[in-house]
Amino acid sequence: MAEGKKKRIPRQEMPTQDPQERRRNFHEVALGYTLELAVAEANRCLQCPKPFCVEGCPVQVRIPEFIKALREGDMWGAVEILKDKNSLPAICGRVCPQETQCEAKCVLGRRGEPVAIGRLERFVADWERAQGMRIPERPAPVGKKIAVIGSGPAGLTAAGDLAKKGYEVDVLEALHTPGGVLMYGIPEFRLPKDIVMAEIDYLRKLGVNIRTNVVVGKLYTLNELLELYDAIFLGTGAGLPIMMNIPGENYNGVYSANELLTRTNLMKGYLFPEWDTPVKVGNKVAVIGAGNVAMDAARSSLRLGAEEVHIVYRRSRAEVPARAEEVHHAEEEGIIFDFLTNPVEIYGNEDGWVTGMRCIRMRLGEPDASGRPRPIPIEGSEFDMEVDTVVMALGTRPNPLVFSDAQLERTRRGTVVADPKTGRTKLERVWAGGDIVTGAATVISAMGAGRIAATDIDRYLRGEGTEPWWPEDGAS
Amino acid sequence: MYRILEKEALTPVSKLFVIEAPEVARKAQAGQFVILRTHEKGERIPLTIADYDREAGTITIVAQEVGKTTKYLGTMQVGDSLASFTGPLGRPTEIEKYGTVVVVGGGLGIAPIYPICRSLRQAGNYVVGIIGARSGNLLFWEDKMRSVTDELIVCTDDGSYARKALVTEPLKELLDSGRKVDRVWAVGPAIMMKFVSLTTQPYGVKTIVSLNSIMVDGTGMCGSCRVSVGGRTRFACVDGPEFDGHEVDWDLLLKRQRIYVDLEKIALERYERELMRSKDTGGR
Ligand SMILES: Cc1cc2nc3c(=O)[nH]c(=O)nc-3n(C[C@H](O)[C@H](O)[C@H](O)COP(=O)(O)OP(=O)(O)OC[C@H]3O[C@@H](n4cnc5c(N)ncnc54)[C@H](O)[C@@H]3O)c2cc1C
Ligand SMILES: Cc1cc2nc3c(=O)[nH]c(=O)nc-3n(C[C@H](O)[C@H](O)[C@H](O)COP(=O)(O)OP(=O)(O)OC[C@H]3O[C@@H](n4cnc5c(N)ncnc54)[C@H](O)[C@@H]3O)c2cc1C
Ligand code: FES
Numbered sequence: 001m002a003e004g005k006k007k008r009i010p011r012q013e014m015p016t017q018d019p020q021e022r023r024r025n026f027h028e029v030a031l032g033y034t035l036e037l038a039v040a041e042a043n044r045c046l047q048c049p050k051p052f053c054v055e056g057c058p059v060q061v062r063i064p065e066f067i068k069a070l071r072e073g074d075m076w077g078a079v080e081i082l083k084d085k086n087s088l089p090a091i092c093g094r095v096c097p098q099e100t101q102c103e104a105k106c107v108l109g110r111r112g113e114p115v116a117i118g119r120l121e122r123f124v125a126d127w128e129r130a131q132g133m134r135i136p137e138r139p140a141p142v143g144k145k146i147a148v149i150g151s152g153p154a155g156l157t158a159a160g161d162l163a164k165k166g167y168e169v170d171v172l173e174a175l176h177t178p179g180g181v182l183m184y185g186i187p188e189f190r191l192p193k194d195i196v197m198a199e200i201d202y203l204r205k206l207g208v209n210i211r212t213n214v215v216v217g218k219l220y221t222l223n224e225l226l227e228l229y230d231a232i233f234l235g236t237g238a239g240l241p242i243m244m245n246i247p248g249e250n251y252n253g254v255y256s257a258n259e260l261l262t263r264t265n266l267m268k269g270y271l272f273p274e275w276d277t278p279v280k281v282g283n284k285v286a287v288i289g290a291g292n293v294a295m296d297a298a299r300s301s302l303r304l305g306a307e308e309v310h311i312v313y314r315r316s317r318a319e320v321p322a323r324a325e326e327v328h329h330a331e332e333e334g335i336i337f338d339f340l341t342n343p344v345e346i347y348g349n350e351d352g353w354v355t356g357m358r359c360i361r362m363r364l365g366e367p368d369a370s371g372r373p374r375p376i377p378i379e380g381s382e383f384d385m386e387v388d389t390v391v392m393a394l395g396t397r398p399n400p401l402v403f404s405d406a407q408l409e410r411t412r413r414g415t416v417v418a419d420p421k422t423g424r425t426k427l428e429r430v431w432a433g434g435d436i437v438t439g440a441a442t443v444i445s446a447m448g449a450g451r452i453a454a455t456d457i458d459r460y461l462r463g464e465g466t467e468p469w470w471p472e473d474g475a476s
Numbered sequence: 477m478y479r480i481l482e483k484e485a486l487t488p489v490s491k492l493f494v495i496e497a498p499e500v501a502r503k504a505q506a507g508q509f510v511i512l513r514t515h516e517k518g519e520r521i522p523l524t525i526a527d528y529d530r531e532a533g534t535i536t537i538v539a540q541e542v543g544k545t546t547k548y549l550g551t552m553q554v555g556d557s558l559a560s561f562t563g564p565l566g567r568p569t570e571i572e573k574y575g576t577v578v579v580v581g582g583g584l585g586i587a588p589i590y591p592i593c594r595s596l597r598q599a600g601n602y603v604v605g606i607i608g609a610r611s612g613n614l615l616f617w618e619d620k621m622r623s624v625t626d627e628l629i630v631c632t633d634d635g636s637y638a639r640k641a642l643v644t645e646p647l648k649e650l651l652d653s654g655r656k657v658d659r660v661w662a663v664g665p666a667i668m669m670k671f672v673s674l675t676t677q678p679y680g681v682k683t684i685v686s687l688n689s690i691m692v693d694g695t696g697m698c699g700s701c702r703v704s705v706g707g708r709t710r711f712a713c714v715d716g717p718e719f720d721g722h723e724v725d726w727d728l729l730l731k732r733q734r735i736y737v738d739l740e741k742i743a744l745e746r747y748e749r750e751l752m753r754s755k756d757t758g759g760r
């Protein structure tokens with residue numbers, strides 16, 4: 001076929017549940033490509049010899065190669081190429097911010113729409129799951145024990161990689177269900193929990209021992225674990241909610257997004273009273289913030305029965321940090337966005353319930369330390385919003401509970417200092433990665449950090465690393 | 477794991493359970509709590525560690541049956557296993573040699589003060605215990621409490637057993653008697669802890685209370701348990717549960733404890749209907 005005559009194939013849309021229907025249920029919103037759609041989309045890829053998309057991927061998935069395998073019908077080949085760099089493709093295909101990563105760099109995006117890499121990744125991973133998971137052979141045990149603390153994407157990836165190298169791995173998780181944010185934070189309608197459970201089952205089959213209900217810092221301290229294990233990987237995330245510290249924040253009806261989402265997802269509050277844990281949202285909900293967490297809280301509130309849900313954000317639409325797809329889906333579902341608005345006080349009644357919120361209008365000033373324009377309050381622009389539920393989704397910090405007796409160097413933001421090339425912390429035999437090092441970030445970066453640390457742990461335990469533990473310790 | 481090894485009805489509304497939990501027992505200290513789930517679909521509920529046996533590897537808890545989860549727990553039998561059991565959570569009681577201490581346990585609060593009294597006594601304090609309940613049949617552990625206190629005052633609201641008084645009355649008499657009291661602890665319903673704090677405040681005796689706000693994870697991750705102490709928001713599960721009672725915003729705690737009352741009622745009524753049905757059909 002002559003190149004010149006080839007008709008431009010448009011970017012293939014992914015089928016979704018109808019917005020009017022899905023805004024009241026917890027089933028997955030995006031339904032995934034069919035084989036036909038996937039192949040049509042895969043055919044759009046130009047197979048660039050120097051693929052920029054790979055540069056845009058935090059873990060350098062060989063994107064053109066897996067797409068090529070897919071369009072040639074070599075599905076297992078596609079799976080292998082994907083999993084070589086990304087241990088959790090079914091999850092990342094659903095939750096990665098592709099529009100700022102791989103797809104942002106796609107050459108097609110310069111003139112039209114980029115290849116839908118995330119949707120193709122999801123398609124390949126879902127195809128693999130439908131085949132029934134293949135279990136790689138377990139190598140001979142090397143006789144060394146590793147504790148992985150926390151079972152989010154960072155911990156799960158480190159555990160899987162180390163188990164495949166023959167280490168005995170115990171994952172220690174504080175909650176009763178493993179998976180971290182994937183289970184307690186991101187809702188079912190965006191990331192079905194079976195998918196996460198399938199990854200965890202796979203690890204179990206690999207021989208990873210997942211121990212839930214173990215709060216490190218309480219049941220065991222890091223120093224105790226150092227006596228029991230040859231190496232420790234710390235992947236406890238950034239689970240501590242940040243509140244605004246404005247008056248009225250403790251009224252009934254004010255939640256951290258973590259509480260609302262934990263009650264809803266981990267405890268299955270949306271299935272109350274079939275499941276025991278209650279979750280309560282009123283008729284008019286304001287969610288403060290505009291990241292993924294805020295979108296999830298807003299869309300969950302709608303599904304839990306709220307009539308009107310607002311996203312209240314102090315910057316403008318251009319600065320919204322959430323994935324583009326989530327913002328788009330939220331708008332389709334009828335979430336109202338109040339930009340350049342910031343709460344200053346929450347009001348309540350005598351019984352202690354929220355009745356309203358005083359807000360102030362903002363304007364954008366010069367860029368601040370984060371590079372985004374600084375929001376500045378407009379004096380005298382205060383106004384009241386009648387709401388009965390307020391959800392704080394302003395970000396999170398690492399939970400210090402895990403450190404207890406350990407002298408682990410941390411930054412002022414409470415994150416652990418670790419070498420990005422190896423994951424080593426300043427404490428010998430302790431590695432860290434994921435949100436505990438970066439602060440709240442992404443699933444893919446946590447996954448990548450778990451992988452980097454696993455590689456270095458293996459090198460260290462084999463005695464191959466002859467350099468000093470910490471780079472700067474140099475000759476001293 | 478987390479098998480029930482012993483079960484005992486302490487009063488018509490509260491039961492004691494001895495749970496097999498060797499790792500928790502190894503670390504447990506007075507003042508700490510656990511969070512358990514009775515079954516897969518169950519809620520995570522906090523219960524104070526009423527006793528621990530490091531050698532036997534057991535934790536004792538005492539639960540008052542107030543709603544769905546505690547009633548469900550009450551139907552569980554020796555040999556059954558809990559779905560999860562996490563702990564020890566919270567900061568332990570600050571045990572030091574203070575001198576003379578008064579430890580007040582109201583109703584179910586008698587259970588948690590037992591290990592506190594024991595530890596305080598071991599640290600060389602002169603321990604005065606005050607235990608009280610609405611009526612005599614709701615009192616328990618009088619003998620056990622005698623064994624860890626130097627003096628024990630027992631009272632009931634209705635006078636059906638021992639002295640007829642609220643726990644604050646003997647406490648006030650003690651403070652008025654001129655005896656030097658170095659520190660007071662109070663554990664029980666929020667309203668009782670509030671009144672104990674109000675009683676000791678004029679005397680300037682530091683009073684430690686154990687706050688029972690609504691919890692989910694118990695690790696500082698959700699903020700459900702937030703309380704206001706000394707004008708600052710604190711998370712009871714990690715910053716507490718023990719705080720200075722004179723600084724606690726009691727009205728806030730009492731209001732926050734009521735967030736879910738309507739839904740809790742739905743859950744309980746549904747469960748009671750289920751129990752009736754299974755009784756009718758002969759099942760458990
Ligand atoms: C609601 C929500 C939506 C998000 N949406 C997206 C998205 O769409 N795309 C995206 O890329 N990213 C998203 N993120 C961010 C992403 O989920 C995180 O960056 C990622 O999960 C971090 O992984 P982690 O392994 O470092 O930690 P986590 O996933 O936080 O896991 C840490 C685990 O450690 C456990 N733990 C903590 N302390 C202890 C302790 N002391 N002892 C034992 N265990 C402990 C925790 O219980 C938890 O299970 C979202 C986050 C949230 C909260
Ligand atoms: C640190 C702490 C220690 C506690 N120790 C004990 C103890 O040793 N013995 C005991 O009997 N009770 C104790 N409680 C209270 C106990 O947790 C509640 O009675 C129990 O959760 C009620 O659950 P339910 O389903 O039976 O009743 P529900 O009908 O659900 O609730 C009845 C009332 O209990 C409170 N409550 C409900 N859910 C929770 C929750 N998840 N967390 C905390 N409170 C809740 C609410 O105020 C509610 O109105 C403690 C609470 C805390 C926070
Ligand atoms: S119970 Fe969740 S933070 Fe205290």
